[in-house]
């Protein structure tokens with residue numbers, strides 16, 4: 001990235017994990033330009049081959065090829081639809097979510113987010129229980145009450161500070177949801193789309209969700225999101241709908257992203273470069289804990305990171321993100337090269353030594 005004076009920056013944040021294939025990738029630019037010159041938008045009441053083609057491609061590459069795909073425009077919207085669909089499916093109302101979770105800022109999505117001051121009185125309606133992440137006993141007791149429609153969980157908690165659910169916890173959670181006929185919703189909006197080094201972070205635990213929500217990296221910055229829905233759900237006319245969702249430009253952008261993923265092996269790149277970064281970051285004694293998978297990495301310091309981030313930005317020309325006061329969040333494009341990762345380590349060294 002470059003500023004208005006032409007100074008080059010290293011982007012270790014990808015605009016909140018949105019930039020998956022890098023900025024201004026020629027394949028991406030070409031695909032959107034060609035589509036807008038043909039047809040930018042038409043109503044969803046007309047079948048779109050672009051949508052069908054994209055849904056087929058995504059299903060194959062993410063390992064959920066028997067799931068349906070509903071396309072919308074933002075992460076919050078994806079979670080709204082997921083929660084609603086779960087409730088239509090089993091007729092129940094209550095949702096189990098987790099402490100430190102973030103699922104969006106609207107209606108039901110904000111109510112299942114564990115940040116009380118984001119919730120306005122009009123969002124209060126939904127009944128939600130927040131369990132500690134990885135506390136399977138509490139989850140088990142709650143689900144046994146029979147009140148729950150769904151459990152919503154991030155593949156890796158992002159806004160909360162890059163916190164991983166244990167693989168074993170996810171497996172037991174899956175089993176409990178099945179046992180109690182509760183819908184398991186995996187929010188992979190930040191941790192998905194290859195960022196963790198697998199297409200979805202929950203695939204490290206070898207579990208399948210009933211509904212998966214995706215957004216951020218899906219179209220490299222073109223507003224788009226998706227809900228992957230298990231074939232056990234019955235499609236009912238009118239339950240889901242959208243004007244802009246899955247429009248022609250969004251599908252062209254998202255299809256170009258999948259093309260680039262394939263051509264440049266970006267999921268594998270995220271795994272490899274992420275592993276390198278995690279190993280190199282271990283040399284800094286100031287970092288209390290390093291958490292994450294692939295190119296979703298949290299660096300927890302013993303003190304606020306504001307000064308470190310300011311120096312990284314203005315002296316070393318590196319963009320980073322933050323979670324809370326003490327955690328630096330790294331969410332670079334999945335196309336980050338090993339040389340760029342090495343450059344980041346050098347620049348961090350210059351700030352920390």
Ligand SMILES: Cc1ncc(COP(=O)(O)O)c(C=O)c1O
Pocket residue numbers: 016074075076077079102103104105154158159187188189190191215216
């Ligand atoms: C895990 C998770 N879920 C949902 C959202 C909401 O997405 P959006 O801002 O596109 O509504 C975010 C955004 O940061 C997120 O990280």
